[in-house]
Amino acid sequence: MIDEVRTMPTAVQPQLMRWSVVLPGLAALAAALVLPQFANGYVTEVATTALLYVVLCLGLNIVVGYAGLLDLGYAAFFAVGAYTSGILTAEFGFNFWLTIPVAMAAACVAGIIIGAPTLRLRSDYLAIVTLGFGEIVRIIARNLDITGGASGLIGIERPEIFGFRLMQVQHFYYAFLVLALLTAFVCLSVERSRMGRAWFYVRYDEDAAAGIGINRVTAKLQAYMMGAVIASVAGCLYAAKMTAISPESFTFNQSLLILLGVVLGGIGRIPGVVLGAVLVALLPEVLRGAGTYRPLVTAVALLAIMLFRPNGLWPDKRV
Amino acid sequence: MALLEVRDLRLSFGGLKVLHDISFSVEKGAINSLIGPNGAGKTSLFNCLTGFYKPKGGSISLGGRPITGLPPHRITALGLARTFQNIRLFKEMTVLENAMSGQHCRSRHGIMSAILHLPAQRREEEAIRATAMRWLDFVGIEQHAHRRAGGLSYGDQRRLELARALASTPELILLDEPAAGLNEREKLDLVHxxxxxxxxxxxxxxxxxxxxxxVMQLSEKIVVFDYGQKIADGPPEAVRTDPRVIEAYLGTEE
Structure with a gap:
């Protein structure tokens, strides 16, 4: 019956890439590629942490920014990835690269266990449940033997690729850079696809989305699980870089920092989230000179941003 | 056999009975209307038909298939689309993206094929876009395709809601007060x-x-509601002169 409708040539495609984003993006990428050649160990270390936050914030952005679900326990999935990879390499002698799919599967299972019952409810409930989940994972890690208890897991093997072992901070810097680029590519691809649009429909008007044929529970669950998988991969690489992990790396504070990065830069939009993630990693280092006043200065800076740029530093035009 | 069959439908919220044993049918290819004073239960009935409310009893079938109590997205997929009384667009998204939402239940590619940029996924995206554009053209707002939906004029927002519902290729479309807030000229366009x-x-x-x-211009059949009950059901001429309908609208003489 559609065929009877008058047809018209497909309209002009909207410009997918704007030069205002592409050019600074390319410049940032070029700078990121050569950074370790010029920077000292300290700067490279901080930059590696920044890249870790870029991956985590992009992952959480799928949950919070695209699907509009407030997740206060995102670090739990980061922990699931780190511990899965850590235990498998340190205790069972697995090859690091093989632990990644296992960690992804573990994150999926954890995502379903938490998400399936709670995503049927409105998002306020999800915030409370995820907050609890974050703490439960940390406390489990603290009390099990296999996770090394409170002192943590040590002796995690360094990954090897084509006979080359990742050892120095520069190596991990590049590994995280590849992961960050891969994550950004995945986010961009999904953002512009059918499922990506479904997340936005659910975020903007759940009832209208359901009325137009979108299964809101499935859509939310997929966003939640995709976020979980990205955090778990970041966790694997984090464990390999640190060679030792403890429950204290995965506290509620960690979840808040990741959320802060997403909100700070501009929720829902990749360039904004990357900027926010870098700021979250850099602020404590830049403000080192403030000494004991550091938390105060950070708080004032954040309040100022929220007052003057309530949609983030580089906001999503859609909001 | 009728396209939509409603049998003894009952709905209540706590002790409040909203719909009492409603039965009526809509023939395939018809334009029918539902009228009644405010609070008569018209929108509640729409919400039952589209799965937003779960009826307490009775049955609803669409094209012979029972749809009673199914969730909204399943009912849309089975061919029943709706618009809302107070326009519910995705205001922050583009007009085209809004229209594309209708095609969601008619397409299937997921996250993995999007990440891998599979050729089949690209083709499906193109088809979704083309279908959405066709419906925007049908309602006459294709020139606004890349504008923000919330920035459209009120009349165009109503048109977009229609295009979005039509993009789900329904068999039956439910329109909840499509003429509300339109001026006389826009109402004429809407009838057309x-x-x-x-x-x-x-x-x-x-x-x-x-x-x-x-309503009188468009409908082949009119169903009249008052206080959650069906009080009349028939062609416009019959309904217009029905004493119970006149009473519901104008009150009795005593």
Whole structure:
């Protein structure tokens, strides 16, 4: 019956890439590629942490920014990835690269266990449940033997690729850079696809989305699980870089920092989230000179941003 | 056999009975209306038909298939689309993205094929976009495709809601007060557009409307509600002179 409708040539495609984003993006990428050649160990270390936050914030952005679900326990999935990879390499002698799919599967299972019952409810409930989940994972890690208890897991093997072992901070810097680029590519691809649009429909008007044929529970669950998988991969690489992990790396504070990065830069939009993630990693280092006043200065800076740029530093035009 | 069959439908919220044993049917290819004073239960009935409310009893079938109690997205997939009384667009997204949402239940590619940029996924995206554009053209707002939906004029927002519902390729479309807030000129256009929906695409239309001129012009059959009960059901001429309908609208003489 559609065929009877008058047809018209497909309209002009909207410009997918704007030069205002592409050019600074390319410049940032070029700078990121050569950074370790010029920077000292300290700067490279901080930059590696920044890249870790870029991956985590992009992952959480799928949950919070695209699907509009407030997740206060995102670090739990980061922990699931780190511990899965850590235990498998340190205790069972697995090859690091093989632990990644296992960690992804573990994150999926954890995502379903938490998400399936709670995503049927409105998002306020999800915030409370995820907050609890974050703490439960940390406390489990603290009390099990296999996770090394409170002192943590040590002796995690360094990954090897084509006979080359990742050892120095520069190596991990590049590994995280590849992961960050891969994550950004995945986010961009999904953002512009059918499922990506479904997340936005659910975020903007759940009832209208359901009325137009979108299964809101499935859509939310997929966003939640995709976020979980990205955090778990970041966790694997984090464990390999640190060679030792403890429950204290995965506290509620960690979840808040990741959320802060997403909100700070501009929720829902990749360039904004990357900027926010870098700021979250850099602020404590830049403000080192403030000494004991550091938390105060950070708080004032954040309040100022929220007052003057309530949609983030580089906001999503859609909001 | 009728396209939509409603049998003894009952709905209540706590002790409040909203719908009492409602039965009526809509023939395939018809334009029918649902009228009644405010609070008569018209929108509640729409919400039952589209799965937003779970009825306490009775049955609803669409094209012979039972749809009673199914979730909204399943009902849309089975061919029943709706618009909302107070326009519910995705205001922050583009007009085209809004229209594309209708095609969600008619397409299937997921996250993995999007990440891998599979050729089949690209083709499906193109098809979704083309279908959405066709419906924007049908309702006459294709020139606004890349504008923000919330920035459209009120009349165009109503048109977009229609295009979005039609993009789900329904068999039956429910319109909840489509003429609310429109001026006389826009109402004329709407009458024309609703006729075209039925005549050119074969989609059956059931609408709730307060504008009696519009209802009388368009409908082959009118179902009248008052206090959650069906008080009349028939062609416009019969309904217009029905004493119970006149009473519901104007009150009794005593």
């Amino acid at each position: 557009l609703i006729r075209r929906i039925r005549d050119e695409t074969g989609v059956t239309v059931l609408l709730i409307e307060h504008d009696m001129g519009l």
